[in-house]
Amino acid sequence: MKEFADFLGDQPPFDTLDAEDLARLVAHVEVEYFAAGATVVPENAPPTHLWVVRTGGLEVVDRGRVVDLLGPGDTYGHVWLLSGLPSPLRVRAHEESLCLRIADPRAFLAHPERLRYAALRSTPGGQRVVGGSGRADRPLARLARPIVWCDASDSVRDVAARIGAAGLSCALVRGGAGTGIVTDLDFRQDVATGRVGVDGPIGALATTPVLTIAQEATQAAGLLRMVEHGVHHLVVVDAGGEPAGVVRAVDLAQADVRDPLLIRSAIDDAADIDALAEACRLLPTTLVELCDSGVDAAHVSALHAAVVDAALRRVLRLRHSPALSAVRHSWVLLGSLARREPLPLSDVDTALVWAAEDHDVGDAIRAEAWQVLRDVRRCGFALCTNGANAHNPLFSRSRAEWVEAAWSWQRDPTQENALLLSAMVADSRPLTDPELGRALTENIRSHTRTSQFLRAVLDEAVGWRPPTGFVRGFVVQHSGEHRGQLDLKAGGLAPIVSLARWIAIAAGDASGTTVERLRRGTALGLLTVDEADTLAGGFDNIYGLLLHRQVTAIRVGQAPSTYVAPRELDTLSRRHLRETFRAVALVQARVDREWLHRLPVGER
Incomplete structure (x- = not known):
């Protein structure tokens, strides 16, 4: 023993x-x-x-x-x-x-x-048995398996025999409501339990419509779609939208990179908050091993956001909230999670909008929202330390109150918190009831925005300065806990994210990631192609550096941080970071000078 x-x-x-x-x-x-x-x-x-x-x-x-x-x-x-x-x-x-x-x-x-399970693992020698950084970019057309077709009236017994003979795990079902899918999980859950007899129609088992993905999509895109929707099969369609094959989760990646989908399954199956918290505890080590597997940083962040989305939705289903249930409402994500680019250290920022105009319901709704957020915190997610939480009256309002507040910020951007709240609302994404949740950004599309408002938002954006200076080319903290260090979030990401947010507001479209917003700015003439490339490349480099530093901290059991001491970076990384900061500062200065001439004619 x-x-x-x-x-x-x-x-x-x-x-x-x-x-x-x-x-x-x-x-x-x-x-x-x-x-x-x-x-x-x-x-x-x-x-x-x-x-x-x-x-x-x-x-x-x-x-x-x-x-x-x-x-x-x-x-x-x-x-x-x-x-x-x-x-x-x-x-x-x-x-x-x-x-x-x-x-x-x-x-x-x-x-x-x-117990500290590693959600994913390497082989004992440290080398992957399968996979590598190149696998994530392979098109799904190269991985798709043949389709077993059947009609909705075919018997369960017959279809099961055909699936087994083909060595596959699913079949596509033709029916009046469109194409459906039946998988091995359906057989285990419904046939093995006796809910559907073996001589019954296969249509009784089918899920319709099927979830599809284009054949030119990559493995990484396929895995992300599975995690977002909590499924293990995707139907690959050709250019005409016709089914061309099927891919399973086990086809998309090696055993270790499939773990985000397993976490998603564990989240969906959680019967209470304790079980949900246990599933969510796998997330940090999963992020570590995704990075170790060479998965692209942008894809890691998208998978991270998809898993957090699923966890929050599960909390909402598990928590009984009478006041919230009595009114139509929408939970809204804010900040980096809304843009689908969180870091392991990122807070979960939330807002709440409801349809009822009865002012008496607000206190009860916020009290229940706080109970939901306490459950979110039990699952290991940090709430916003600056107050961007759905129980805060600033971030929980009726739809009419949100619309009125947005109008007020646009009319007078000098009032207290107007620019801060406008920026946070611009970085929002509905988690539930998207139609209602979009009330937060409705006024972004308004033609009543003044040049004064857009100028004020730009001032806030260019106020985030890259830390360029004369000490080894950087401005570092001169005292306190982080003396001699750079804050890569405030000094590196924030200048780019804020300028992309200004573009989103000026363009009247708050959707997308930071890089997608920058590309949209090019299409609208708000940025030149070179400027957008500079900012997008800078964002990818700094985000990737921050992600891998935080992952390294998690791996060795340390608290992740957004700070880095320049001396800890190799010479090439320091030079590249310094050049990135300077290039971003030049783009900021150029947009600051020329912004009015770059706006669409109707916005000037």
Whole structure:
């Protein structure tokens, strides 16, 4: 027993357990021997145990293809236990192996929250078995699998036989309401439980319409679409919109990069806030391994935003809120999450708009909004420390009150908080009831905006100055906790984000990411092509640097930060960052001088 305690105590996720919990863990260990080639975990097995390799090695197999190799100390099964999903992969012994079989430790540990599972993993040598930075850009047309077609009136038994014969996991169903899809999950949930008989029509199982994606879309885009919608299959369509094939989650990436979709499934299946919080705890390490896998920073941020969106929607479904339920309302995201470019350190900024004009409902709505936000915080997400939260009267109003406030800010941008609130509203995205939530940005499309208002917004935007200076080419903090450091968020991202936000307001279109707004500015003549390229490239570089620094902090158990000491950067990175800051400052100065002539004629 001491041997097992010493061994497990040195391995994540068990290395953070105290002595008492480690003893409880060892008491539940069963040792199993497997000959080479023997199956350890069959495909689609219900998740019941963790497996830890003691000696030898295990292969993770996806339809005959080895996608990962586990060595001594590696753990398999935690993602499936946490999500409650059956593993679509088979695990077999690569050689003669001894494995430790452990029942779900949440059932008997005093402090299961101390387990620090790695949501994703590398091979023992540090090299990926599959994948790499180039895989995310492959078009889906190269990955699409053949389609098994059937009619809605065909029997479940017949369609299941056809799917099995083709070695696939789904079929497309022709029906009067359009094309539907039936997957292996539908068979397990509905046929195995007796809800639909094997001789019944397959149409009773089908989900209609199918979720589609263009054949020229990339793997990265396909995975993001799956995470956003919580599905495991996409129908790939050709240029004419006709189904050309099907891709599954396991086709899009190696086993480790599929974890965002597993987290999404765990979120959707969470029966209470505690279960939801447990699922959300996988997010930080998932971001770490996405970056380690070479996934593009912009794609990591989009996946991050999609998972947070799903978690917030699940909180809203789990929390009973009578006052909110009694009125039509919309939860709205603000800031970087609204733009789908959060960092691991980002707060969750929210607003609330409701349709009722009864002023007496406001206090009750805000009280319930606070309870929702407390649940959000329990799930590990930080609320806005500056007050941009849906229970704050500044950020929770009726639709009429939001519209009146926006008019007021435009008429007199010098009033207190007018520019700050205008900027925050411009960076908003409805999470629920999009039609109502768009009330916050309706006035951005108004033709009554004055040049005084646009000038004031621009002044606020160019007020965020890149930290260029004479000390190694940077302006750094001269005192306090961050002495000698740069704030890459305030000095690097904010100047670009703020100018892109001004473009969004001037263009009358608040949608999109920072880079998408910059490109839209070029199309409208608000920026030259070179200026947009400079700003977009600067944003990508600084965001990528910040993301990877925060991910590094998470990996070693430190608190992420937006600060960096120039001396910590290599010479090339310092030079590139310095040149980026100077180029952004030049674009700011040019737009500041020429802004009025760049506006559309009707806006001058």
